[in-house]
Amino acid sequence: MPETEQMRALDTEKIPLKLIGAIVAVGSLAFIGILTETVMTVLFPSLMREFHVDTATVQWITTIYLLSVAATMPISSFLKRRFPLKAIFLAAVALAVIGSLIMIVAHVFPLLIVARIIQGIGSGIATPLMINIILEQSPRSKIGRLMGVGSLVITVAPAIGPTVGGAVTAILPWRAIFVAVVPLVLIAAFIGMKCIEQKIPTEAAFLDPIQLGSIILALVGLVLALNQGGVAISAAVSGQAAAKSGVIAIVSLIIGLGSLLLFALSSKKAFSPLLRLGILRDPVVLLHVIAYLVLPLVAIGYGYVITNVSQLSLGVSAFVAGSLVLPGALIGVVCAPVGGWLYDRFGAVKPILIPIGIAIAGPVLMLIFSMHLTAAMLCGFYFIFGFFYAVGAANIMTSGLSGVPHEFRPDGNAIFNTCLQFGGAAGTALFSTILAVAQAGAGEEGTSRFAHATAVGGAWTFATMTVICLIGWGCLAAAFRIRATRR
Structure with a gap:
C-alpha cells in the first residue's frame, strides 16, 4: 500500500476529540445519577433514623431510581430515531437538575421518592444515548476501547459514591451532595452542546x-x-x-x-x-442479554450489602463503610478500559470468561468467612470481585451486539441497558429483602442479637450472589460455544 494511502487509513482510525467530549458529557449525567444512588445507599442507616422507616422501605430510594432508569431505557431506541441527539441530551440535563433541586428541599420520604424517579428518568435517557454515540460514531478498530471508556465514565460513580456519602455525613448534611450536583450537570451540558454531533438523520418513528x-x-x-x-x-x-x-x-x-x-x-x-425484539431470536444474543440481566444483580447490589453489613453487623461508621467499597470499585474503574483493549486485541471469549470466572471468588470467600468477617476482609474480597468483574463485564454488551445488524443496534443497546438497570433494581430489592428477613424479630438496631442476625443475612446474601454469578458465567460460556459452531 502506498505511503499516502497508509496515512489516510491511519487518519480514519483516529478518535475525534469531539467524540471524546460527547462521551464524557453524556456519560457525566449517568455518572451523577449513579453517584447519587450509591451515596444514598451508604446513608441508609441515617435515612432510616431521619425519616423513621425500616430497611425494606428505605431501599426504595435505590430501587425506585433503578426502576425508573429501567422503565426509561426501552424508549431510547425510539428517542434516537425520532429526535436530535442534542435535544435528547438537554432533556436528560433538565431532569437531572429538577431531581437534584427536589432532593435539596425534600423533608418527607415520599418527596425523596419523587426526586429519585425524576433523576432515574434522566439517567435512563443519558446512559443509552452515550452508548449509541459510541456505537454509531466510533472507528471500528477502537470500539472496544471506547466502550471501555464509556464503562469508566459510569463505573467511577460507584467507586467514589459510598466514600463520598460517608465523608459528607461526617462533615456536612447529606443534601450538600445535591447542591454540588447542579453545577456539575450544567458543566456537562456546556460540553455536550459543543461536542455532540448528529451523524445520522432522524426519522418518523412513532411511540x-x-x-x-x-x-x-x-x-x-x-x-x-x-x-x-x-x-x-x-x-x-x-x-x-x-x-x-x-x-x-x-x-x-x-x-x-x-x-x-x-x-x-x-x-x-x-x-x-418501541423495541425490535427480533434480535433475541438469536440464542447468542439472548444468552448475552440474560447474563447482562443477572450479573448486575450482584455488581450493583454489592455496594448495598457491604455498606449495610459493615455498619449493622460490624458496627463501623458510615465513612468507614463507604471506604470499604472504594479500592475494589476504583480498580474496577481502571480495568474497564483495559478490558476493552483486551477485547480489541484477543476477541471476546478469554477477556470475558476468564476474569468473570475469577471474580466469583469474591462472593465465595465472603460466604466461607461470613460469620467471622472483618472490615478488612470485606474490603479485600470485594477488591477481588471488583477487579476481575470490571475486566470482563465491560465487554459483554460489545460482544452481544457484535453480530447484530447496524440498524438494529440501538434496539440492542436499549434491551441490554434495560436489563442492566432492571437487574440492579431487582438485586437491591432481593438483597435488602434477604437482610430484612434475617433481621426480622431480632430486636433493635445496635444490639448484639441484631448484629448477629445481619451477619446471618449477609451469609444468605453471599450464597445467593455466588449462584447468580455462576448462572451468568454459564450463559456466556454457552453463547460462545454456539458462536464457535457457526464458524
Whole structure:
C-alpha cells in the first residue's frame, strides 16, 4: 500500500476529540445519577433514623431510581430515531437538575421518592444515548476501547459514591451532595452542546402507548412483586400480619408477567415497535442479554450489602463503610478500559470468561468467612470481585451486539441497558429483602442479637450472589460455544 494511502487509513482510525467530549458529557449525567444512588445507599442507616422507616422501605430510594432508569431505557431506541441527539441530551440535563433541586428541599420520604424517579428518568435517557454515540460514531478498530471508556465514565460513580456519602455525613448534611450536583450537570451540558454531533438523520418513528405502558407495568410489577414478597416473608418470620403484602406480591407478579407478554405480542405486530425484539431470536444474543440481566444483580447490589453489613453487623461508621467499597470499585474503574483493549486485541471469549470466572471468588470467600468477617476482609474480597468483574463485564454488551445488524443496534443497546438497570433494581430489592428477613424479630438496631442476625443475612446474601454469578458465567460460556459452531 502506498505511503499516502497508509496515512489516510491511519487518519480514519483516529478518535475525534469531539467524540471524546460527547462521551464524557453524556456519560457525566449517568455518572451523577449513579453517584447519587450509591451515596444514598451508604446513608441508609441515617435515612432510616431521619425519616423513621425500616430497611425494606428505605431501599426504595435505590430501587425506585433503578426502576425508573429501567422503565426509561426501552424508549431510547425510539428517542434516537425520532429526535436530535442534542435535544435528547438537554432533556436528560433538565431532569437531572429538577431531581437534584427536589432532593435539596425534600423533608418527607415520599418527596425523596419523587426526586429519585425524576433523576432515574434522566439517567435512563443519558446512559443509552452515550452508548449509541459510541456505537454509531466510533472507528471500528477502537470500539472496544471506547466502550471501555464509556464503562469508566459510569463505573467511577460507584467507586467514589459510598466514600463520598460517608465523608459528607461526617462533615456536612447529606443534601450538600445535591447542591454540588447542579453545577456539575450544567458543566456537562456546556460540553455536550459543543461536542455532540448528529451523524445520522432522524426519522418518523412513532411511540405506541400500549407498548410503553405495558413495558413500564411489567418492570414495576416484577420488582414490586419481589419487594412485597420479601416484606411478606419478613413479616411472617417475625410473627406479624403478612397477608396484605403477600396479596400485593402475587397480584404484582401476575400484572408484571402479563404486561411483559402483552409487550412482546404488541411489539411483534406493531408497524413501528418501541423495541425490535427480533434480535433475541438469536440464542447468542439472548444468552448475552440474560447474563447482562443477572450479573448486575450482584455488581450493583454489592455496594448495598457491604455498606449495610459493615455498619449493622460490624458496627463501623458510615465513612468507614463507604471506604470499604472504594479500592475494589476504583480498580474496577481502571480495568474497564483495559478490558476493552483486551477485547480489541484477543476477541471476546478469554477477556470475558476468564476474569468473570475469577471474580466469583469474591462472593465465595465472603460466604466461607461470613460469620467471622472483618472490615478488612470485606474490603479485600470485594477488591477481588471488583477487579476481575470490571475486566470482563465491560465487554459483554460489545460482544452481544457484535453480530447484530447496524440498524438494529440501538434496539440492542436499549434491551441490554434495560436489563442492566432492571437487574440492579431487582438485586437491591432481593438483597435488602434477604437482610430484612434475617433481621426480622431480632430486636433493635445496635444490639448484639441484631448484629448477629445481619451477619446471618449477609451469609444468605453471599450464597445467593455466588449462584447468580455462576448462572451468568454459564450463559456466556454457552453463547460462545454456539458462536464457535457457526464458524
